[in-house]
Amino acid sequence: MFKKRDNIKEVEEGKYLEPKFDENGLIPVITSDFKTGVILMHGYMNNEALKKTIETKEAHYWSRSRQKVWHKGQISGFTQKVKEIRIDDDQDSIWITVDIGDGASCHVGYRSCFYRSIPLGKIKSIEKLEINYKEDKKIFDPKKVYKDEPNPTKL
């Protein structure tokens, strides 16, 4: 598979892809919107999902809830066309920029998974810290799109 990591200088400033997968075989992935720069989601890839994403130019992730490679949009139709893939200094995280057209990336129905904001400043009550909605309109109705699919959110 990908080149073996045996030299820190090469990992940081070399010319080869030498990704680091964690103890579960996963690397974290940031997905941003090509049109707006907004972060759409945070996910994970395994070796195979990364390879598929590079080769097909459509985002593939590792679904931790379903424990399998997941071609994003397979059910919803909201595929992500990959415009660019970047890797960070120590090659243990990935940033992909994608085109989702007028679609959505969040299973709750919003365009971005990051639809809520945490207010800054002195916390009055940490147990009742209220967050604010930054997106107020769902792009789709998850009940119609996902039907009987189990919800990936875990407590």
Added chain:
Amino acid sequence: MFKKRDNIKEVEEGKYLEPKFDENGLIPVITSDFKTGVILMHGYMNNEALKKTIETKEAHYWSRSRQKVWHKGQISGFTQKVKEIRIDDDQDSIWITVDIGDGASCHVGYRSCFYRSIPLGKIKSIEKLEINYKEDKKIFDPKKVYKDEPNPTKL
């Protein structure tokens, strides 16, 4: 500490902050540049780092290499002024938007940690997949800034 997660509907569409920390007590954090939208880094926070970031409006992370809360910029001077903090649908990842002025966020010396791009399309040799530099100018000299500090990159 933060509100207990006991209901998926509340986690996804409720009004309270109920972050999920993983088995190591960490939550992944995406940090983007307020001015350009570029992703600067991918890090982690523990409970305390998140609380400090909210209250001080300066980014604090959990340093996995040093195993302690890390006030970003403590050594280099490149602090990150937090403009906004968002949390995702299942509240297991965070996105912060920061102002770093003309500074840098990468310990190798670049403005962003994501200074290299992975070419898309059919992979000829996976063991020798060459990556391309997207930033070619370091903002600072890490040897001068970090002196004898150990390199956080691990193989």
